[in-house]
Amino acid sequence: MPKLVLVILLLAPFVAWDAAVYVMRMAGDTSAERRSEVLRHFGENDIASGREHVVRHNRLLPFSRLLFYAFYAALLFGGLGAWLENWLLGPAAGRWYLALPLFILVLMAVQILLYMPLSAYREFVIEREMGLSTITLGTWLADRAKALALNWVIATVVALPVLALIKTLPKFWPLPAAAVILAISAFMIWISPWVIDPLFNKFTPLENKELEGRLRRVSTQAGLALKEVFVMDASRRSLYLNAYFTGLGNSRRVVLFDNLVAECSEDEILSVVAHELGHWREHHIIKGFLLEVAGVFAGLWLLWLLLNTEATRSFFGLDTQSSLVLIVLLPFLLSLAGTLISPAVSAISRRFERAADRAALELTGDAPAFIEVEKKLVRKAKADLLQPRLIHRFYGSHPLAEQRIRMAETFEAGGGPVSQPAK
Numbered sequence: 001m002p003k004l005v006l007v008i009l010l011l012a013p014f015v016a017w018d019a020a021v022y023v024m025r026m027a028g029d030t031s032a033e034r035r036s037e038v039l040r041h042f043g044e045n046d047i048a049s050g051r052e053h054v055v056r057h058n059r060l061l062p063f064s065r066l067l068f069y070a071f072y073a074a075l076l077f078g079g080l081g082a083w084l085e086n087w088l089l090g091p092a093a094g095r096w097y098l099a100l101p102l103f104i105l106v107l108m109a110v111q112i113l114l115y116m117p118l119s120a121y122r123e124f125v126i127e128r129e130m131g132l133s134t135i136t137l138g139t140w141l142a143d144r145a146k147a148l149a150l151n152w153v154i155a156t157v158v159a160l161p162v163l164a165l166i167k168t169l170p171k172f173w174p175l176p177a178a179a180v181i182l183a184i185s186a187f188m189i190w191i192s193p194w195v196i197d198p199l200f201n202k203f204t205p206l207e208n209k210e211l212e213g214r215l216r217r218v219s220t221q222a223g224l225a226l227k228e229v230f231v232m233d234a235s236r237r238s239l240y241l242n243a244y245f246t247g248l249g250n251s252r253r254v255v256l257f258d259n260l261v262a263e264c265s266e267d268e269i270l271s272v273v274a275h276e277l278g279h280w281r282e283h284h285i286i287k288g289f290l291l292e293v294a295g296v297f298a299g300l301w302l303l304w305l306l307l308n309t310e311a312t313r314s315f316f317g318l319d320t321q322s323s324l325v326l327i328v329l330l331p332f333l334l335s336l337a338g339t340l341i342s343p344a345v346s347a348i349s350r351r352f353e354r355a356a357d358r359a360a361l362e363l364t365g366d367a368p369a370f371i372e373v374e375k376k377l378v379r380k381a382k383a384d385l386l387q388p389r390l391i392h393r394f395y396g397s398h399p400l401a402e403q404r405i406r407m408a409e410t411f412e413a414g415g416g417p418v419s420q421p422a423k
Contacts, residue, residue, distance in 0.1 A: 006315065007077050011069060014336060018065045021391065025058040028386040037402050038385045041371075046379055049130075053382040056126045060118055067114050072332045075107075076317045081325040088324075096324065100163065101156045103324045108152055112144060119144075127238070130382055135237040143237075146199050158184055159327055166322040174300035181296055186289075190248040197246070197255075203230040206256065211266050215254065215273055218363050222277040228253040235259050241373075241380050243269070245276040263380075268373035271364055278359025284352045291348070303333070342394045349397040357404055367412035371405050 028051055029035075038047060075081035085103060092098035123140060127133035135143075161180045165173040188196070197203065206212045206229040219226035227250070234240065234257035241260045247253050254273055261269065279285065306312055307321045318325045338345075361370055378385065378401045385401060392400065399407075 003077065003315065007073065011073075014339060015065075015069070017339060018061070021394075022058060022061050024388040024391055025054060025061075025384075027388070028054075028384070029388050030386075034386065041375065041402060041405050042378070042385055047385050049382045050378075050384045051386060053126075053130055054384040054387075056130075057122065060122065064115070064118055067118075068335070071111065071114060072328065075328045076325070076332060077315075079317055081328045082317050082319065082323070085324040096163065096322070097160060100159060100324055100327075101152070104155050104159065104327060105152050107328065108148055108155070112148055116144070132240065132382065133238055134235060139236065143200060150196065150199065154184075154188065155327075163322050163324075163326070166326075170321055174297065174304045178293075178296045178300050181300075182293060185292070186248065189246075190251050193247045193251045193253055197232075201236075202233045203255065204233075205229070206231055206261075208261075208266075211269065214266065214270055218270060218274050219254075219277050221363050222274070222281040222359070224252075224277060224280050226252075226254060230255050231258050231261055232256065233258055235262075239380065241272075241377055243272045243276060245279065259380075264373055264376060265369070267364075267366055267369035268376070271360055271366060271369045271373050274360035274363040275356045277363065278356035279352065281359050281363075282352070282355045284356070288352075299334070299337070303330070306333075339394075346392075346394060346396055350399055353398045354407075357399070357407055361408060361411045367408040370408045374401060374404055374408070 035047070075084075084106065085099070088099040088102050088106075089096065092102075120140075123133055123135060124137070158181060162173075162177045165177045165180070169176065193203075206215075212229050215229055216226050230253055232255050234242070239259055241257060241263060243254065243256045243260055245252070245254055254276065256269065256273070260272065264272070304321075307318065307326075313320070313323075316325070316329050318329065357370075361367060364370070377383075383401065387396070387400070398404075
């Protein structure tokens with residue numbers, strides 16, 4: 001069968017799904033029942049602004065996906081990846097470990113340049129006109145330059161030992177390669193609050209000592225000795241509200257967006273942080289890492305099976321298992337696989353988020369603050385309140401807003417937090 005036909009057969013289902021996602025997002029959930037449930041907590045203006053936000057972004061989806069397929073098709077099926085590898089191996093005198101960093105840098109730089117017009121339009125037209133973006137052009141360009149440099153270093157540090165293992169242990173490389181990837185991943189999480197995050201944002205200790213004391217007491221209830229609480233200058237880039245838990249071991253910390261501190265009450269901030277601490281109390285960090293371990297091992301084993309035949313390697317444009325083109329193939333396959341497993345991944349994420357919501361209500365006992373801050377988060381982000389159910393099943397990492405509010409209402413009524421529908 002001609003290679004072109006095989007490529008079409010491989011990509012056609014994913015292109016069809018992309019088209020279906022586009023149509024569903026443009027339409028939204030049109031059921032009267034869903035709209036009535038949303039209107040119990042939000043207004044027509046909230047629905048309209050959320051719909052406008054998602055529709056404007058969705059109009060760029062066909063262009064974004066076209067770039068994705070064209071970029072990887074040219075590199076993998078059009079022979080451009082193999083040509084680039086051979087071209088870089090020349091100046092490197094055939095030494096793959098010298099050509100590899102340049103190979104990665106060229107790919108990343110080209111990808112950033114290809115997507116830059118779309119990214120700029122999203123940031124400076126859609127997000128700016130929707131009242132969500134505050135970033136300057138200088139900061140935006142600096143962020144992309146720093147991200148390119150950082151991602152290049154990380155990708156090179158990961159790829160060098162993995163390709164060396166593939167070359168030296170062609171029959172057994174998935175196991176040690178997975179160990180290397182996971183070790184580097186854990187190290188990056190540990191150093192991120194100290195080294196990586198400050199490259200992009202400024203972090204200052206929380207000045208409100210009364211609030212800090214309340215946060216520490218809640219963290220103690222959750223079984224975590226909170227080391228530090230920082231405020232991040234998120235308002236330099238956007239007006240979104242958020243807080244997050246980051247770090248590992250002695251680098252653990254809670255970070256609050258300065259927008260959250262400025263626009264929410266202490267009770268609301270406490271509710272948001274209690275949700276993040278709920279992930280700790282429910283052992284989601286450990287569970288998530290174990291799932292990551294299983295995913296990395298399974299993924300590399302499947303990749304090993306895939307590359308074990310000459311026909312498959314030839315189809316994807318690889319001369320050998322350790323060809324530099326593997327650096328292109330891996331993110332391509334991860335993207336396709338991500339679509340296939342997204343319902344399962346999203347379901348697990350929603351399960352974790354529901355448990356963290358219950359924990360937040362139990363730790364604070366404050367359902368009104370939970371409900372009020374949920375409404376603020378949705379309104380500030382101009383979130384789509386009529387997201388189609390099927391899209392939510394595939395890509396929804398959190399329960400629907402009305403489901404989260406319903407849980408808090410049940411808690412406030414005295415019945416205790418009950419499980420939300422797993423929709």
